[in-house]
Amino acid sequence: MSAFLTLLAALVATGACAYHRTSLRAWAIATVAATLVVGVLAGAWVTMVVLLVLELLIAVPLLMPAFRRRKISAPLLKLFARATPTLSATEQTALEAGTVGFEGELFSGKPDWKLLLKQPRPELSTEEQAFLEGPVEQLCAMIDDWQITHELGDLPPEVWEFIKKNRFFGMIIPKQYGGLQFSALAHSAVLQKLNSMSATVASTVAVPNSLGPAELLLHYGTEEQKNHYLPRLAVGEEIPCFALTGPYAGSDATSIPDYGIVCKQVVDGVETLGVRLTFDKRYITLAPIATVIGLAFRLYDPEHLLGETEDLGITLALLPRSTPGLEIGRRHFPLNIPFQNGPIHGKDVFAPLTTLIGGPKMAGHGWRMLVECLSVGRAISLPSNATGGMRASVAASGAYARMRKQFGLAIARFEGVEEALARIGGLTYATTALSRATAAAVDRGEKPAVPSAIAKYHATEWARQVASDTMDIHGGKAVQLGPKNYAGRGWESVPIAITVEGANVMTRSLMIFGQGAIRCHPYVLKEMQALSIADYGEKLRTFDRLLFGHIGFGISNAVRSFVLGLTGAAIGQSAGDAYTRRFYRKLDRYSAALALCADVFMGVLGGKLKFKEKLSARLGDVLSYLYIASSMLKRYEDTGRPEADRPLLAWAFHECMWRTQMALDGAIRNFPVRPVGWLLRALVFPLGRRDVPPSDRLGRRVAALITAPGEARDRLTEWAYLTPTPNNTIGRMNALLPQVIAAEPVERKFGKALKAGQLQAHDYEGQLAEAVRAGVLTEAEAAQLRRVREGTFEFISVDDFDPAELGAKVTRADRRHEADERHKRIA
Numbered sequence: 001m002s003a004f005l006t007l008l009a010a011l012v013a014t015g016a017c018a019y020h021r022t023s024l025r026a027w028a029i030a031t032v033a034a035t036l037v038v039g040v041l042a043g044a045w046v047t048m049v050v051l052l053v054l055e056l057l058i059a060v061p062l063l064m065p066a067f068r069r070r071k072i073s074a075p076l077l078k079l080f081a082r083a084t085p086t087l088s089a090t091e092q093t094a095l096e097a098g099t100v101g102f103e104g105e106l107f108s109g110k111p112d113w114k115l116l117l118k119q120p121r122p123e124l125s126t127e128e129q130a131f132l133e134g135p136v137e138q139l140c141a142m143i144d145d146w147q148i149t150h151e152l153g154d155l156p157p158e159v160w161e162f163i164k165k166n167r168f169f170g171m172i173i174p175k176q177y178g179g180l181q182f183s184a185l186a187h188s189a190v191l192q193k194l195n196s197m198s199a200t201v202a203s204t205v206a207v208p209n210s211l212g213p214a215e216l217l218l219h220y221g222t223e224e225q226k227n228h229y230l231p232r233l234a235v236g237e238e239i240p241c242f243a244l245t246g247p248y249a250g251s252d253a254t255s256i257p258d259y260g261i262v263c264k265q266v267v268d269g270v271e272t273l274g275v276r277l278t279f280d281k282r283y284i285t286l287a288p289i290a291t292v293i294g295l296a297f298r299l300y301d302p303e304h305l306l307g308e309t310e311d312l313g314i315t316l317a318l319l320p321r322s323t324p325g326l327e328i329g330r331r332h333f334p335l336n337i338p339f340q341n342g343p344i345h346g347k348d349v350f351a352p353l354t355t356l357i358g359g360p361k362m363a364g365h366g367w368r369m370l371v372e373c374l375s376v377g378r379a380i381s382l383p384s385n386a387t388g389g390m391r392a393s394v395a396a397s398g399a400y401a402r403m404r405k406q407f408g409l410a411i412a413r414f415e416g417v418e419e420a421l422a423r424i425g426g427l428t429y430a431t432t433a434l435s436r437a438t439a440a441a442v443d444r445g446e447k448p449a450v451p452s453a454i455a456k457y458h459a460t461e462w463a464r465q466v467a468s469d470t471m472d473i474h475g476g477k478a479v480q481l482g483p484k485n486y487a488g489r490g491w492e493s494v495p496i497a498i499t500v501e502g503a504n505v506m507t508r509s510l511m512i513f514g515q516g517a518i519r520c521h522p523y524v525l526k527e528m529q530a531l532s533i534a535d536y537g538e539k540l541r542t543f544d545r546l547l548f549g550h551i552g553f554g555i556s557n558a559v560r561s562f563v564l565g566l567t568g569a570a571i572g573q574s575a576g577d578a579y580t581r582r583f584y585r586k587l588d589r590y591s592a593a594l595a596l597c598a599d600v601f602m603g604v605l606g607g608k609l610k611f612k613e614k615l616s617a618r619l620g621d622v623l624s625y626l627y628i629a630s631s632m633l634k635r636y637e638d639t640g641r642p643e644a645d646r647p648l649l650a651w652a653f654h655e656c657m658w659r660t661q662m663a664l665d666g667a668i669r670n671f672p673v674r675p676v677g678w679l680l681r682a683l684v685f686p687l688g689r690r691d692v693p694p695s696d697r698l699g700r701r702v703a704a705l706i707t708a709p710g711e712a713r714d715r716l717t718e719w720a721y722l723t724p725t726p727n728n729t730i731g732r733m734n735a736l737l738p739q740v741i742a743a744e745p746v747e748r749k750f751g752k753a754l755k756a757g758q759l760q761a762h763d764y765e766g767q768l769a770e771a772v773r774a775g776v777l778t779e780a781e782a783a784q785l786r787r788v789r790e791g792t793f794e795f796i797s798v799d800d801f802d803p804a805e806l807g808a809k810v811t812r813a814d815r816r817h818e819a820d821e822r823h824k825r826i827a
Contacts, residue, residue, distance in 0.1 A: 001042075006038050006044040073540060073547055083607075102116050106627060116575075116630060122443065140728070141728075145489060168205045169233060183443050191206055193719050199489060204339050209381070213242065217230060218230070238292045240292050240294065243287070247280060254314060263275070273353050274352040276350050278347050282343040285339060287344050288340045292319070292320055293321065294317070318355055326349050329344065335492045375447045386463035389466075391719060392721075394424055396487065396733065398425075398708075399733040399736070399795075403736075422703050425651070426699075427655075433628070434455050434631050437451065437630075450623075451627060454624045456501060470491070471488075482799025482801070483799060512621075520623075530546060553599075561684050570585065579646065580641075584633065587626055587629055593683075601667070622664055622667075625663070632652055647698060651699065654698070739784075740792065764789070
């Protein structure tokens with residue numbers, strides 16, 4: 001027993017030092033002291049001496065820097081150099097393009113929550129709030145989505161004119177060029193509000209303010225290009241598009257086959273240095289109406305007119321629509337959401353070098369330009385559009401479930417519907433926090449490459465889930481398209497967001513962890529960069545420092561993961577109030593588990609991990625859910641810790657933690673080196689998988705919150721357009737909801753009389769009259785039921801059409817004839 005106690009003391013001292021991340025010197029002193037004290041007190045002399053010898057054999061060489069570098073680090077440096085996969089130029093650019101924010105803390109295994117909580121609360125300026133309450137409200141009041149999607153297949157002229165006049169296309173353009181110069185948060189709020197009315201309008205406004213000519217010009221354009229284009233883009237005098245994707249290159253943008261050859265050509269009698277371009281692009285939003293086209297292509301200089309390099313790489317240019325040879329094709333038709341979208345072609349199109357964004361000096365820098373700008377645009381556009389649609393779903397589904405009756409009950413009372421309502425409320429709470437967090441990161445000057453990928457993937461995936469639940473709750477009401485159907489087009493639009501700006505399957509399996517593991521890890525990227533240090537002595541010193549920091553980091557995370565897993569994350573100091581402290585501790589536990597698994601996976605699999613996409617995807621999910629949960633806690637703090645929001649926070653948090661647990665379990669269970677997987681399981685799940693999905697009771701509370709007016713529901717539907725105008729069915733439903741709820745006690749009284757056989761009439765009006773005569777209802781109560789029934793009838797009704805109204809205006813035969821005529825003209 002004395003020997004065991006001595007060994008236990010040494011292990012506890014070592015574990016305590018690792019848990020708290022003390023220095024190597026402090027660990028050596030603490031471990032030796034613990035061994036001596038307990039060994040002497042317990043009388044375990046032999047055990048004590050053996051342990052002391054072992055501890056000194058480990059500690060002394062490590063505490064001698066010169067000896068450690070020469071005998072340990074130098075051989076490991078050679079091994080590391082051979083094992084480290086060579087990064088391609090495109091991978092290197094992608095890694096260096098973004099910045100690291102709080103997501104880096106989540107990879108640390110011990111997040112500093114003070115860094116998160118001291119970030120300024122995101123708020124709209126007075127000017128931005130006025131724009132949201134003025135022009136944005138006015139634009140929403142003009143939108144008739146059925147007219148746009150079915151009758152016109154386009155925005156009506158007055159809507160186009162309003163958007164241009166009020167500079168919706170210039171939200172990101174500085175005021176010095178005539179733009180609005182809004183914050184990313186305001187940009188997000190505008191898109192959310194527009195998308196709550198029309199995905200077509202929101203997409204139209206989003207694209208010029210996302211990855212496109214304005215964003216690229218602001219960062220890389222010449223002064224001449226900025227002064228010429230930005231004022232015109234701000235007021236809609238120029239309509240931009242950006243052509244990147246083609247038939248043979250989508251997510252693999254660096255492999256685009258579109259090319260340009262540097263050459264000279266006589267233009268208006270003057271020999272001009274330029275580029276002869278050949279390209280074939282598709283899926284280009286705003287292309288059919290664009291007046292200026294941003295183009296990505298690979299630039300070659302075979303005659304060395306610009307320098308010695310022949311393959312200059314990806315390059316970006318701005319081409320006026322009038323450029324000879326540039327052909328804008330006919331429109332695509334993206335799933336009945338008719339935002340302007342189409343192909344662009346060109347063969348041997350000559351463009352002067354002045355059309356290159358940034359001029360000739362930026363030739364070949366296009367990939368870096370795209371990656372840097374995309375990390376900003378992806379953080380706002382699609383997450384904001386998804387959030388706006390989800391906010392509208394909360395308002396619509398909550399109200400409809402309270403109005404629609406089956407079996408004499410509001411369908412909100414049925415547990416199956418309640419379950420769907422809980423998902424809508426909980427996932428919307430999480431997504432609003434996520435989109436708010438990424439917009440705030442942009443406003444802080446970050447280029448959030450990893451968070452933007454997280455936001456794009458999870459916001460659009462959860463929007464798909466919410467749209468599906470909305471369809472289920474509405475049933476046939478959502479299936480029958482027409483002016484009264486506010487859900488069907490939203491359901492049709494979600495796959496579009498899933499596929500654009502990096503298909504979700506690629507974003508999840510390649511980008512989130514692929515970038516996050518290297519960008520966010522406190523040591524990996526630095527160790528890789530150390531290999532490029534020219535001076536060997538400096539390289540060895542740098543590598544030695546990083547290597548042993550990394551080893552200590554790994555041991556600490558193993559201990560923290562095990563201890564926090566063993567205690568259920570119930571120990572230690574953490575941030576938050578009495579309600580949320582347990583949430584922060586849970587994140588501490590899974591942060592340590594993520595850091596541990598990431599180190600082990602990268603260390604054991606090395607470069608092969610790039611090809612283990614399912615493992616990478618699962619670890620990316622862990623990082624994502626930790627980031628989303630952190631965003632929710634920040635949102636809760638920023639809004640003053642409202643007690644009313646706690647069911648929403650708890651549901652979304654438990655959902656994230658359950659998904660985190662299952663993602664970790666899946667990654668460990670499928671790790672190809674089984675003994676390593678067994679060890680990881682013991683460290684990460686010492687007591688097994690204990691996290692569970694949100695309970696039915698919690699889901700019932702969430703469903704109750706979104707089916708009745710209240711402050712939590714108001715915060716959840718903020719920035720959705722809910723003004724009860726003639727064109728806004730959801731707004732009118734929302735306005736009627738208090739009356740529906742007020743009438744429910746009267747309806748129950750009326751229903752009891754019906755079941756008791758007190759009322760003999762067969763029609764509703766007759767039954768009401770009988771109820772008044774029998775004293776079951778007062779005249780006022782009967783009038784109240786009549787008003788509510790008449791009011792809700794509009795919202796449970798569906799559209800019908802004359803068959804002629806549904807026929808295509810242009811048949812396939814018409815299109816074939818038109819194509820034949822066009823080919824004849826060309827011939």
